Amino acid sequence: MEQSSACRHRPVGQFGESVRLIICETVSDVAESVVGIIEKVASGVASPRIGVAAGATFEPVYGLMAPCANRRVRFASASFFLLDEYLGVSDESPNSFHHFIRSRLAHRLGVSPGRVHGPNGLAPDPSAESTRYEEALLAAPIDLQLLGIGLNGHIGFNEPGSSLASRTRPVRLSRLTRRTNASHFQAPEDVPQRAITQGVGTIMRAGAIVLMATGRRKAPAVARAVEGPVSSAVPASALQLHTDTTYVLDEPAASELTFSLELRE
Ligand code: GLP
Numbered sequence: 001m002e003q004s005s006a007c008r009h010r011p012v013g014q015f016g017e018s019v020r021l022i023i024c025e026t027v028s029d030v031a032e033s034v035v036g037i038i039e040k041v042a043s044g045v046a047s048p049r050i051g052v053a054a055g056a057t058f059e060p061v062y063g064l065m066a067p068c069a070n071r072r073v074r075f076a077s078a079s080f081f082l083l084d085e086y087l088g089v090s091d092e093s094p095n096s097f098h099h100f101i102r103s104r105l106a107h108r109l110g111v112s113p114g115r116v117h118g119p120n121g122l123a124p125d126p127s128a129e130s131t132r133y134e135e136a137l138l139a140a141p142i143d144l145q146l147l148g149i150g151l152n153g154h155i156g157f158n159e160p161g162s163s164l165a166s167r168t169r170p171v172r173l174s175r176l177t178r179r180t181n182a183s184h185f186q187a188p189e190d191v192p193q194r195a196i197t198q199g200v201g202t203i204m205r206a207g208a209i210v211l212m213a214t215g216r217r218k219a220p221a222v223a224r225a226v227e228g229p230v231s232s233a234v235p236a237s238a239l240q241l242h243t244d245t246t247y248v249l250d251e252p253a254a255s256e257l258t259f260s261l262e263l264r265e
């Protein structure tokens with residue numbers, strides 16, 4: 001793994017090497033570090049299957065990905081799998097996560113739009129569509145799953161209370177999530193009420209997981225995810241039970257960690 005000198009690499013607490021914590025000084029160091037992990041995974045398999053998160057957190061990562069193509073990491077044969085998609089939103093809408101990943105990631109890497117997979121937000125039967133997508137995800141292992149984190153500790157759109165064994169399914173978005181995501185829409189009331197999300201149990205099947213978080217406002221959720229009890233009240237806390245999880249954080253997002261930070265120096 002490429003290790004940026006501005007980042008400190010630590011196992012989390014006493015949990016052992018299967019859970020790692022990388023804390024970087026700046027957002028661009030965080031992004032470099034995440035790109036290094038993606039490149040390493042992608043260079044190790046012929047046709048990487050990468051689970052991708054939409055959202056502001058990953059924009060600096062995807063912005064750095066084009067140079068990866070120059071470094072001859074094979075992305076042309078990669079497939080990208082969305083974490084989630086709004087219901088009632090077409091793939092072509094600029095508000096869709098399909099559109100986000102196609103325009104900010106796949107296009108830059110020369111990956112054809114047909115290699116970007118996700119739930120169809122306009123499917124007439126969202127439950128059947130969730131089953132279809134879950135089967136596509138299970139057809140072969142996801143080599144690496146990229147995750148952001150919601151202010152309430154959600155991953156994908158698994159809001160607090162989601163079963164930690166949950167599968168891909170239609171969900172209702174919390175008020176906090178709709179308010180937070182409103183900036184991407186013309187008006188707050190335009191934010192969809194529902195989405196299809198990979199389940200927590202689905203996410204946990206990935207071979208490796210990277211959770212990236214930046215900014216002070218993510219600090220409480222990060223602390224609860226990394227150091228709190230494993231609980232459906234904080235869906236991201238399930239990652240503590242995965243055998244290959246890396247949290248990549250900037251200093252502000254890491255600022256409410258307690259015992260992990262004591263071990264840092
Ligand atoms: C959103 C998405 C997640 C995303 C997270 C953080 O609601 N469903 O996939 O990772 O919340 O978003 P952001 O990166 O914009 O803070």
